[in-house]
Amino acid sequence: MDLTVDIIRNQQALEELRPEWDDLHARCDAKAFFNDHRAVMLNWARHRKARANSLHIVTMRQAGGLVFAAPMIQQRDRIGTSTMKWLTSLTPLYDDVLLAPEADVEAIADQFAKHVRSVPFARKLKVSIVREDSRLNAILSRMGPVDTSEHPALEADLAGYADRDAYFADKPSKSRKRYRLYLNRLSQLGETKFTVHDADSDINSEISWIFDVKRDWAIERTNNKGWISQPETEQWFQSFSEALPDNSRVLTLTCGDKRVVSALFYVHRNTLFGSKIAYDPEFSHASPGLLLMVELCRVAIDLGTCRVDIMTGDSSWKRRFATFSVPINSYRLSLDPWRLQDKKWI
Numbered sequence: 205m206d207l208t209v210d211i212i213r214n215q216q217a218l219e220e221l222r223p224e225w226d227d228l229h230a231r232c233d234a235k236a237f238f239n240d241h242r243a244v245m246l247n248w249a250r251h252r253k254a255r256a257n258s259l260h261i262v263t264m265r266q267a268g269g270l271v272f273a274a275p276m277i278q279q280r281d282r283i284g285t286s287t288m289k290w291l292t293s294l295t296p297l298y299d300d301v302l303l304a305p306e307a308d309v310e311a312i313a314d315q316f317a318k319h320v321r322s323v324p325f326a327r328k329l330k331v332s333i334v335r336e337d338s339r340l341n342a343i344l345s346r347m348g349p350v351d352t353s354e355h356p357a358l359e360a361d362l363a364g365y366a367d368r369d370a371y372f373a374d375k376p377s378k379s380r381k382r383y384r385l386y387l388n389r390l391s392q393l394g395e396t397k398f399t400v401h402d403a404d405s406d407i408n409s410e411i412s413w414i415f416d417v418k419r420d421w422a423i424e425r426t427n428n429k430g431w432i433s434q435p436e437t438e439q440w441f442q443s444f445s446e447a448l449p450d451n452s453r454v455l456t457l458t459c460g461d462k463r464v465v466s467a468l469f470y471v472h473r474n475t476l477f478g479s480k481i482a483y484d485p486e487f488s489h490a491s492p493g494l495l496l497m498v499e500l501c502r503v504a505i506d507l508g509t510c511r512v513d514i515m516t517g518d519s520s521w522k523r524r525f526a527t528f529s530v531p532i533n534s535y536r537l538s539l540d541p542w543r544l545q546d547k548k549w550i
Contacts, residue, residue: 207271207315212261215248221263224270228302234475234511235338238297242447244275246351246440247291248349257282260288264312273313274340278326284307285327288320288539293330293440295431295478298357299331303339313343321539329537333516336531348537355516358526360501363418363510368502375498383498386490394460398499401451401456410454411442414466417482441468441480455500457492465492474506475511493521501525 212218225241232239257277263440264272275291280453320329335357364507365371374381390396401407415438422432431437445452448470456466463485469476472476476541478500483492484524504512514522518534 207264207266207311208214209315209319210263210265210357212263213259214246215252215259218245218248218259218261220335221270225273225302228270228273228304231305232302234473235298235335236300237451237470237472237475237477238293238303239273239275239300239302239526240448243293243444244291246289246447247275249278250294250436251277251291251439254418255278259291262316264303264315266307267532269304270532271307272316273302274316275301278323285325288323288326288329290331293444295437295462296333296435297439298335298515299333300335300338300340301343307337309342310346311345316343317347323539326539328539329535331535334533334535336532336533341533344533344535344537348535350533350535353516353532353534356523356529356531357516358514358529359385359516360512360525361510362501362505362512365465365505368505371502371505372498374479382491383494383509388459389490390459390487390495392465394462396457396459396464397456399456400503401454402450407445407452407454408442410456410466411445411468411480412438414454414468414480414482415441417484418480421482455496455503457495457499459487462486464490465496469500471504471507471509475513476500476507477513481527491521493519494524495523497521 212221222241224443229236247249248259252259256279258280260276260278262272262274262276263270277289277291278286279284279289292299303309307351320326329347331340331344334344362371365374375383375404387396401410415432419433445468451470451472452468453471454466454468457464463484464487467478468480469478481493481496483496501512512525514526
C-alpha cells in the first residue's frame with residue numbers, strides 16, 4: 205500500500221499529533237526513547253529561538269495510520285540555501301526516527317531520500333549521533349557515505365542475572381576486592397550510602413549538583429564553555445526529567461553529608477540509560493566511577509531491566525563495565541540544491 209508523506213511545520217500541528225506519536229513511540233524499541241513526544245517538544249523550544257530555524261518533521265502514513273516520524277528542522281543560511289538537521293536537544297543524545305515494526309524500511313528510506321532531496325535550496329543533510337543498530341542508520345546508510353566516531357556507545361548486558369547479588373558474585377575476584385577496598389576508604393571518612401532519587405524525592409537538586417560539577421570540570425580542565433556550560437542544557441534535563449517522572453532517577457553515593465558521585469539515568473522498557481555522571485574530585489582516591497557503575501548495574505537489575513546503556517563518551521571505567529559496543533555514525537549528505545529541476549515546493 206502506498207505511503208503518503210506529510211510535513212509538520214508548526215508547533216500546533218506537532219502538539220495535535222501527540223496521540224498518534226505516542227502510539228507509534230510505544231511500538232518502537234527502547235533505542236527510540238529520546239524521541240518521546242515530550243522530548244521533541246523540549247527540543248523545539250530550544251531551536252525555535254533562532255530565527256533561521258523552522259520546524260520540518262517528516263511523517264509518513266500507510267492506510268491512514270502513522271508509520272514513520274523524523275523530527276527535523278530546516279536551518280536557513282545567508283546565501284539563500286538551507287541545511288536539513290535533526291531536531292536534537294543540542295546535547296549528545298542519540299538521533300533516531302520512529303518507525304512502525306511492520307513498515308517496509310526500504311520503501312520508507314526511498315520516500316525519505318526523495319523528500320529531503322526535493323526541498324528547495326536545501327544543500328545538505330546533517331545528522332551527528334546515530335547508533336549503527338538504529339532505524340535511522342538503516343535509512344541514512346542508503347543515502348550516502350558515513351563517518352564513524354572513535355567513541356562508540358557502550359553497553360552492559362545484564363540478562364541472566366537473577367538479582368543484584370548474582371551480578372556482583374559474577375564479577376572477577378579482583379574486581380570485588382577492589383570495590384570493597386574503595387568503599388572501605390570512604391567509610392573511614394564517614395557513613396557511606398547509596399540513594400536512588402525519583403519524582404517522590406528532590407531529584408531537581410541532585411540534577412543541579414551534577415551539572416554544577418560538570419560545568420566546573422569543563423571549565424577548569426579543558427576551558428570548555430560549550431554545551432555542558434550553557435544554562436539551557438541543565439534546564440533541558442530538568443524539564444525532561446519533570447516531564448517523564450516515571451522514567452527519571454538519580455543515583456547518589458554520599459559520604460557523611462557530602463555527595464561523592466551521582467548519575468542521572470532514565471529507565472525505558474528493558475534499558476537503563478546512564479545519561480550524566482559527575483563526582484567530587486575530593487574523593488577521586490576512592491575511584492567513585494567504579495563504585496557508581498557497580499551500583500548502577502545492580503540498580504538496573506532491581507528495576508527489572510537487563511541492559512545498561514552507558515551511552516557515548518570515553519573513560520576507562522566505562523569500558524571496564526561494557527560487555528559490548530555499538531558504533532556511532534554521523535552523516536553529512538549533499539542534497540545538491542542547484543539541481544532545481546528535481547525539486548518542487550512542498
